Amino acid sequence: MTRSFLTALLLAATAPLAAQPLPTPTPAPSTPPKYLPTVPKAVAEIRDAALSDNHAWDIVEGLTVEVGQRMGGTEAEARARVWAVAKLKALGFANVHVERFAMPVWTRGPESAEIVAPFPQKLAVTAFGNSASTPAQGIVGEIVGFDSVADLMAAPDSAVRGKIVFVTHAMPRTQDGSGYGYFGGPRRQGPSIASRKGAIGIVVRSIGTDSHRNPHAGGQQFEPGVAPIPAGALSRPDAEQLQRILKRGQPVTLRLTLVSSVRPGESGNVIAEVPGRDPKAPILMVGGHLDSWDLGTGAVDDGAGVAITAAAAKRIMAAGRPLRTIRVVWFGAEEMGLYGGMFYKDVHGREAHHAIAESDFGAGRIWKVDSKFGKAREAEGMALQAALAPLGIVPGSLDAADGSDIGPMIEDGMPAVGLSQDGTYYFDLHHTPDDTLDKIDPEALRQNVAAWTAMLAVLSGGIEPQPRARQRR
Numbered sequence: 334m335t336r337s338f339l340t341a342l343l344l345a346a347t348a349p350l351a352a353q354p355l356p357t358p359t360p361a362p363s364t365p366p367k368y369l370p371t372v373p374k375a376v377a378e379i380r381d382a383a384l385s386d387n388h389a390w391d392i393v394e395g396l397t398v399e400v401g402q403r404m405g406g407t408e409a410e411a412r413a414r415v416w417a418v419a420k421l422k423a424l425g426f427a428n429v430h431v432e433r434f435a436m437p438v439w440t441r442g443p444e445s446a447e448i449v450a451p452f453p454q455k456l457a458v459t460a461f462g463n464s465a466s467t468p469a470q471g472i473v474g475e476i477v478g479f480d481s482v483a484d485l486m487a488a489p490d491s492a493v494r495g496k497i498v499f500v501t502h503a504m505p506r507t508q509d510g511s512g513y514g515y516f517g518g519p520r521r522q523g524p525s526i527a528s529r530k531g532a533i534g535i536v537v538r539s540i541g542t543d544s545h546r547n548p549h550a551g552g553q554q555f556e557p558g559v560a561p562i563p564a565g566a567l568s569r570p571d572a573e574q575l576q577r578i579l580k581r582g583q584p585v586t587l588r589l590t591l592v593s594s595v596r597p598g599e600s601g602n603v604i605a606e607v608p609g610r611d612p613k614a615p616i617l618m619v620g621g622h623l624d625s626w627d628l629g630t631g632a633v634d635d636g637a638g639v640a641i642t643a644a645a646a647k648r649i650m651a652a653g654r655p656l657r658t659i660r661v662v663w664f665g666a667e668e669m670g671l672y673g674g675m676f677y678k679d680v681h682g683r684e685a686h687h688a689i690a691e692s693d694f695g696a697g698r699i700w701k702v703d704s705k706f707g708k709a710r711e712a713e714g715m716a717l718q719a720a721l722a723p724l725g726i727v728p729g730s731l732d733a734a735d736g737s738d739i740g741p742m743i744e745d746g747m748p749a750v751g752l753s754q755d756g757t758y759y760f761d762l763h764h765t766p767d768d769t770l771d772k773i774d775p776e777a778l779r780q781n782v783a784a785w786t787a788m789l790a791v792l793s794g795g796i797e798p799q800p801r802a803r804q805r806r
């Protein structure tokens with residue numbers, strides 16, 4: 334079609350209407366843009382300098398190479414604490430110490446799963462934390478399958494008694510990881526429900542989003558009064574294979590070996606501080622958890638978190654003295670049941686905290702900032718939003734924050750910040766052998782450090798350059 338022909342067509346179409354005035358629709362009211370306060374130059378500078386940070390990589394690389402996996406309460410976690418104290422002292426932190434606590438230590442032994450009948454074959458399995466142990470030769474039982482925890486709950490006990498329960502689910506991949514809450518039910522509640530109904534064991538589809546033959550470990554606690562039974566995860570491909578086998582309609586028999594042991598032991602929180610100019614000012618507490626699952630090296634969960642938060646505090650320390658004390662906490666035994674977080678709350682929960690924040694969602698870029706300081710401090714939340722926006726971070730809620738170890742303290746009303754990391758791929762690696770250093774993108778890690786540094790700079794009450802730094806100006 335030629336241009337002139339098109340013009341003629343358009344003219345012909347509009348000509349009859351041009352004679353009479355057209356009604357003008359009322360324009361939709363435009364939402365006013367959110368005006369955030371100007372970012373102080375000192376905050377912008379320290380934030381942007383952190384984009385070339387190497388401290389965080391140095392910490393997570395050192396921890397994963399020199400310690401490796403570090404299950405809560407184990408000898409490996411004890412070595413991690415020794416490593417952490419030396420590292421934090423070397424970085425120049427003050428008041429570096431360990432606050433120890435007792436805990437039951439669960440340790441994984443040999444594990445395997447195989448279908449005995451009707452189609453003998455091996456399945457990839459791993460035990461959940463606090464699983465009961467099977468005998469060395471395993472247990473053998475008929476499988477009864479369910480599509481959800483609700484279906485398991487609704488089943489008559491007679492359908493479950495003496496059998497091995499299998500529960501599947503359809504956890505989706507999401508940026509904010511929100512699927513983990515609901516779709517984690519088979520792991521968190523499944524074992525207790527199955528035991529109450531008389532099952533001899535339970536396997537669930539891994540709470541994850543990858544398609545590798547990597548089962549995902551994870552914590553679960555048997556409810557009080559419920560007898561522990563062997564409980565574990567099948568990798569996603571193996572869970573799907575088991576579903577196909579069950580669909581054939583014949584009785585399916587599984588041999589499940591999940592050997593483990595429990596003994597009394599101890600863990601601890603590693604604490605380090607950047608002392609503030611005003612010792613009476615409420616403190617800023619940031620951290621992650623030092624323990625990890627045992628299948629990978631705990632690089633993403635949560636080597637990255639301890640590295641990011643300590644690196645940010647180190648950058649503030651290097652810039653000068655903040656008004657408020659910054660306390661870095663590397664929590665012990667988070668994975669086995671928030672032991673470190675609960676212990677910190679017991680010991681320090683009544684101290685005045687200006688804000689608390691935890692990095693425990695991997696090493697992806699931060700995309701959103703939430704805060705929960707209370708109505709009277711919303712301006713501070715907006716100052717924080719403004720300081721982070723240039724890093725590509727969306728201003729989020731002024732009335733929300735979350736965190737694993739710090740969750741109970743947030744519930745108690747402690748002011749808190751939530752820096753949301755992109756979790757699109759987090760549940761591919763989470764609690765699997767794939768949680769290793771190579772999965773961390775150094776540039777994303779630096780963006781995290783810049784965000785945490787800016788957050789500390791905004792909330793620190795002002796950083797006074799050290800005398801030496803002042804002379805150089």
Ligand SMILES: [Zn+2]
Pocket residue numbers: 622634635667693694737
């Ligand atoms: Zn974690």
